[in-house]
Amino acid sequence: MQSLILSTAIRLLMPLFLLFSVFLLLRGHNEPGGGFVGGLVAAAAFALYSLAHGAEAGRRMLRVDPRLMVAFGLMTTLVSGMLPFFSGQPFLTSLWSTFPAPVIGHAGSPLLFDTGVYLVVAGMSLLIIFSLMED
Amino acid sequence: MRHLFLFLPLLIPLVTAVLGLLAWNKPRLQRMLGVCGTATLLASAAALLVTVLKEGIISAQAGNWPAPFGITLVADIFSALMVLAAGVMGLAVSIYSLADTDRHHESVGYYPLLQVLLLGVCGSFLTGDLFNLYVWFEVMLIASFVLLAMGGRREQMEGAIKYVALNLIASAFFLAGIGLLYGVVGTLNMADLAVRLRAVPHVGTVPVIAVLLFCAFSIKAAVFPFFFWLPASYHTAPVAVITIFSALLTKVGVYVLIRIFTLIFIQETSTGQPVILAATIFTMMAGALxxxxxxxxxxxxxxxxVSQIGYMLMGLGIMTPLALAGSIFFMLHIIAAKSALFLSTGIVSRLTGTTELARLGGLYHKRPLLAALFLVPALSVAGIPPLSGFWGKLALIQAALGTGHYLTVTVALGVSILTLYYLVRAWSEIFWKKRQGTDNDEYHHVSPTHRRQMLVPTVLLASVSLLMGIAAEPVFRLSLLAARQLLDPGSYISAVLGVRP
Known part of the structure; x- marks a missing residue:
């Protein structure tokens, strides 16, 4: 069933959703938010788009295979965990840069880890949603 | 960089699984990744064992948060041996799967899932934190649910539902135990728990928690009276999958039982000895009958x-160094011998298309090597010298005689005879008796490559069992060292917390 209201609204809302998800990802550092919920919001944006235009259009809008998103997300978290090995520290030790970065304060390996989580959660939810819609 | 050895057995399967995800539509690449990944895992497990033997118990804190606040990984000889066994089994099953796995299973991610399963198993062996252990159990279970239900045939779904339901109940028990324990003690780091619980006599909630956890891991390890899910579900899955399940998943349950009842609930182990020995006796009998x-x-x-799980628990019931060493030796032996039996069963079913004893027969004339490959591990499981099972049982029975548990000894010996009976009967039905119905000995064609891929891991595991029998002493000395470490929780605690309690 095509809903005119939904398909019009989602065109306007989608950029907002995606921006908000990135905002949540960056904010999650010290305050509520983070990669998990950010990824869910990003997945919700694409899920709503697919509800309005069909799963096929949703996949085209996403451009990448959600399975690849999961794989790259896992890789990113793994790399962020393995970075401390180079300085002889255990897996997952947080490394912080000393340069202050705009918006987020200090960049560090936890942000990289969160980005990986963001990709995994978004990819996994979309993988489930798309396969359920196409069933 | 000692901590690297602790992380590698976890990172290697995870990286291999992720690479498998990237190579989703390339089955050839996935197969290669599976074999290479498990070979690397085996190498890293061997390195871990060497390190532990050289330097004693090693520990690492993920995230560099000091124990008991961070997530601790610990390896003593026992856990290093188990990780090594997981590596050997992973490699053997990956090679066997090359011939045994059909296209459909490959297309839904069989190889990456196998890696995730190994990840969960290695994590459970190496973690030093109870809640973290719960997480590894879930990782392992989720992978095993999918592996068991893959293919989606009717009887497979039936088996999978029983498996999932019982394991979820066990997880609920486990989680309830963890929650209560945290409420009482205020920590979940195993070394820290051991320190705090050894100082006071256990009254009130602590024994209840011990019973809850005992039930939870007994379900996972298929101990009497919680064993019934295992025969109801395992036989439905493909042979490669059951092999790795029976080799590793139940053993994780036994491993955790031994770990927590030698480290945390020492007082309950001595008061609960009759219960543990009763569970042992009934598990052996129920399985054999x-x-x-x-x-x-x-x-x-x-x-x-199921029946062999009883022998592994026997060491925990008796709790002398010799008994625990017997249990550890027996675990290593049964992982190799039972898996060789399962894999050769797979070859039999591939050749004849059936595993019903009534419809099998006469295989000896055409496949003498296969007959030997089935017979050697079968005799080993039954405990015929000089094969590995004999030495494991010898140590356990010697320990039981030394402490005066004559009933346990009687049952253990009786069950051995029963085991010999039903395995040799199965062997003679498959290989010796005349095949009913068909007068010619026609078997399904198996291509030479597939034959090699199936035979190599089977021969490997059977010869591990044979070697563990002939050269039992070094392996047994290793088991004895591991048992001594288990009975001296002080060294474990000081390795984790950095102080001598």
Missing amino acids: GATAQPELRRILTFCV
Whole structure:
């Protein structure tokens, strides 16, 4: 069933959703938010788009295979965990840069880890949603 | 960089699984990744064992948060040996799967899932934190649910539902135990728990928690009276999958039982000795009697898995160094021998298309090597010298005699005879008796490559069992060292917390 209201609204809302998800990802550092919920919001944006235009259009809008998103997300978290090995520290030790970065304060390996989580959660939810819609 | 050795057995399967995800539509690449990944895992496990032997118990804190606040990984000889066994089994099953796995299973991610399963198993062996252990159990279970239900045939779904339901109940028990324990003690780091619980006599909630956890891991390890899910579900899955399940998943349950009851609940182990020994006796008997009554090979072997779990628990019930060493030796032996039996069963079913004993027969004329490959591990499981099972049982029975547990000894010996009976009966039905119905000995064609891929891991595991029998002493000395470490929790605690308690 095509809903005119939904398909019009989602065109306007989608950029907002995606921006908000990135905002949540960056904010999650010290305050509520983070990669998990950010990824869910990003997945919700694409899920709503697919509800309005069909799963096929949703996949085209996403451009990448959600399975690849999961794989790259896992890789990113793994790399962020393995970075401390180079300085002889255990897996997952947080490394912080000393340069202050705009918006987020200090960049560090936890942000990289969160980005990986963001990709995994978004990819996994979309993988489930798309396969359920196409069933 | 000692901590690297602790992280590698976790990172290697995870990286391999992720690479498998990237190579989703390339089955050839996935197969190669599976074999290479498990070979690397085996190498890293060997390195871990060497390190532990050289330097004693090692520990690492993920995230560099000091224990008991961070997540601790610990390896002593026992856990390093188990990780090594997981590496060997992973490699053997990955090679066997090359010939045994059909296209459909490959297309839904069989190889990456196998890696995730190994990740969960290695994590459970190496973690030093109870809640973290719960997480690894879930990782392992989720992978095993999918592996068991893959293919989606009717009887497979039936088996999978029983498996999932019982394991979820066990997880609920486990989680309830963890919650209560945290409420009482205020920590979940195993070394820290051991320190705090050894100082006071256990009254009130602590024994209840011990019973809850005992039930939870007994379900996972298929101990009497919680064993019934295992024969009901295992026989439905493909042979490669049951092999790795029976080799590793139940053993994780036994491993955790031994770990927490030698480290945390020491007082309960001595007061609960009659209960543990009763569970041991009934597990051995129930499994052996069940196996004797079965007319189908895979069902016989799944009941046999249950029966052998009893022997592994025996060491925990007796709690002397010799008994625990016997248990550890027995675990290593049964992982190799039982898996060789399962894999050769797989070859039999591939050749004849059936595992019903009534419809098998006469295989000896055409496949003498296969007959030997089935017979050697079968005799080893039954405990015939000089094969590995004999030495494990010898140590356990010696320990039981030394402490005066004559009933346990009687049952253990009786069950050995029953085991010999039903395995040799199965062997003679498959290989010796005349095949009913068909007058010619026609078998399904198996291509030479597939034959090699199936035979190599089977021969490897059977010869591990043979070697562990002939050269039992070094392995047994290793088991004895591991048992001594288990009975001296002080060294574990000081390795984790950095102070001598």
